[in-house]
Amino acid sequence: MRSLLAAFLTLLLQAQDAFLVKPYLQLGDAPHAAPRERLDLLWHAEDHEATWVVEVRLQKAWVPQGAPAFLRLDAPPLPPHRIYRATLRNLPPGLRVPYRVVRNGAVVFEAEAQPRKAGAHRMVVFGDAADGSVGQAAIAKAVLDAHPDAVFIAGDLVYGRGRAAEYRDHFFPIYNSEAVPLMRTTPFLGVPGNHDVPFAKFPDAAAYFAYWSQPLNGPALKTGEPDAAPVLAGLHDAMVAASGPAFPRMASFSFDYGLVHWTVLDSNAYVDWEHPVMKAWLEADLRAAQRAPWRIVALHHPLFQSSRAHFDDQWMRPISPLLEKYRVDLVLAGHVHNYQRTAPLRFKPTQAGPRGKPVAGEFTVDEAFDGKQVTRAKGPIHIVSGAGGAELYDPWQTDAKASWQPSTRTFISDKHSFTVLEVEAKRLRLRQLDVDGRELDAITLTK
Numbered sequence: 490m491r492s493l494l495a496a497f498l499t500l501l502l503q504a505q506d507a508f509l510v511k512p513y514l515q516l517g518d519a520p521h522a523a524p525r526e527r528l529d530l531l532w533h534a535e536d537h538e539a540t541w542v543v544e545v546r547l548q549k550a551w552v553p554q555g556a557p558a559f560l561r562l563d564a565p566p567l568p569p570h571r572i573y574r575a576t577l578r579n580l581p582p583g584l585r586v587p588y589r590v591v592r593n594g595a596v597v598f599e600a601e602a603q604p605r606k607a608g609a610h611r612m613v614v615f616g617d618a619a620d621g622s623v624g625q626a627a628i629a630k631a632v633l634d635a636h637p638d639a640v641f642i643a644g645d646l647v648y649g650r651g652r653a654a655e656y657r658d659h660f661f662p663i664y665n666s667e668a669v670p671l672m673r674t675t676p677f678l679g680v681p682g683n684h685d686v687p688f689a690k691f692p693d694a695a696a697y698f699a700y701w702s703q704p705l706n707g708p709a710l711k712t713g714e715p716d717a718a719p720v721l722a723g724l725h726d727a728m729v730a731a732s733g734p735a736f737p738r739m740a741s742f743s744f745d746y747g748l749v750h751w752t753v754l755d756s757n758a759y760v761d762w763e764h765p766v767m768k769a770w771l772e773a774d775l776r777a778a779q780r781a782p783w784r785i786v787a788l789h790h791p792l793f794q795s796s797r798a799h800f801d802d803q804w805m806r807p808i809s810p811l812l813e814k815y816r817v818d819l820v821l822a823g824h825v826h827n828y829q830r831t832a833p834l835r836f837k838p839t840q841a842g843p844r845g846k847p848v849a850g851e852f853t854v855d856e857a858f859d860g861k862q863v864t865r866a867k868g869p870i871h872i873v874s875g876a877g878g879a880e881l882y883d884p885w886q887t888d889a890k891a892s893w894q895p896s897t898r899t900f901i902s903d904k905h906s907f908t909v910l911e912v913e914a915k916r917l918r919l920r921q922l923d924v925d926g927r928e929l930d931a932i933t934l935t936k
């Protein structure tokens with residue numbers, strides 16, 4: 490009995506020592522669904538030699554995966570550490586699969602992974618997330634209880650400056666804890682917001698590029714090009730090195746999940762989506778997705794929104810005609826810390842103003858759509874789901890309809906909330922839930 494207890498304690502100690510950040514799941518560079526799915530598994534460990542093996546349980550046998558590789562991040566204030574990555578392969582689409590991590594011959598971690606589903610699924614979306622607040626933790630718990638197949642964060646992943654030290658302090662411990670074991674079971678996707686890009690003064694800023702693993706099929710930007718996240722030579726070198734091929738390319742990308750094609754855009758102020766290379770990529774991506782039952786564009790800065798806060802940041806409006814032409818169903822954004830939903834709308838820019846002003850133009854609003862009786866939308870619906878943790882903006886506007894823009898149909902800023910998308914081939918249901926799982930808003934779209 491005593492020796493059993495000693496063995497258990499040894500295992501526990503080994504497990505505790507093994508990780509700085511416990512294993513978490515990412516889609517990896519796998520934009521398209523496949524008959525056998527894959528997922529990337531990442532974890533952070535001390536900068537010491539160790540033998541790591543990842544195994545997946547397939548047909549009652551533990552199958553070793555390819556050897557994990559690592560990149561080293563040496564950017565203060567955290568001590569240098571290793572970001573390990575292994576790819577879980579041959580996963581049956583949709584079926585949860587046990588996996589385990591072995592270090593120096595001892596099993597130090599075990600969980601179940603949810604591979605991408607081929608058809609109907611449930612995706613959770615929220616933005617403006619990890620600020621270390623009570624609201625962030627409450628949303629994380631509520632998201633776990635909503636049982637998503639995957640989670641998408643619509644930017645401002647980590648406050649205040651997207652730094653590695655901030656991920657360590659209040660991102661991973663909230664979304665990947667023993668109590669809220671989300672990221673170890675459920676792939677998280679995301680887009681960088683204005684808080685996630687390189688900041689002067691902080692060598693560990695823009696940790697997004699080093700810590701996330703998402704498709705590398707966005708515009709083929711190179712460091713220093715005008716639409717790439719700007720870095721300072723000498724200051725951000727360690728972060729760029731730890732990012733491998735992800736910097737700066739992983740800022741925009743696209744992927745398929747189930748019946749949805751997602752186009753994910755870096756909407757930060759340094760990107761001009763009117764530049765020919767950027768616009769051509771966006772158009773080609775949407776054109777290639779015309780056979781997908783549903784199309785979603787996700788980005789941080791909303792095209793259309795009613796909050797007084799960040800009202801002038803509606804600079805992404807010029808892409809609206811392309812989204813309409815290629816029949817995008819939903820545009821999901823964050824940045825503004827509340828929940829907003831527009832009517833389906835079409836927009837013709839009449840004046841491409843400078844950054845810092847909403848782009849002027851003509852609106853055609855689908856007044857008939859109500860998401861209940863009338864469920865076929867004429868134009869994309871724009872959602873702001875930025876109430877994912879950070880302090881809410883303009884709560885007074887919740888009940889002040891006169892302060893809303895004419896296309897806004899719902900505005901909720903007195904509660905933290907998140908979006909649940911229940912997707913089927915001909916029907917997409919969008920529900921906005923609060924931290925207690927109560928429904929604040931719901932619409933149905935049909936084809």
Ligand SMILES: [Fe+2]
Pocket residue numbers: 644645682683684789823824825
């Ligand atoms: Fe933001």
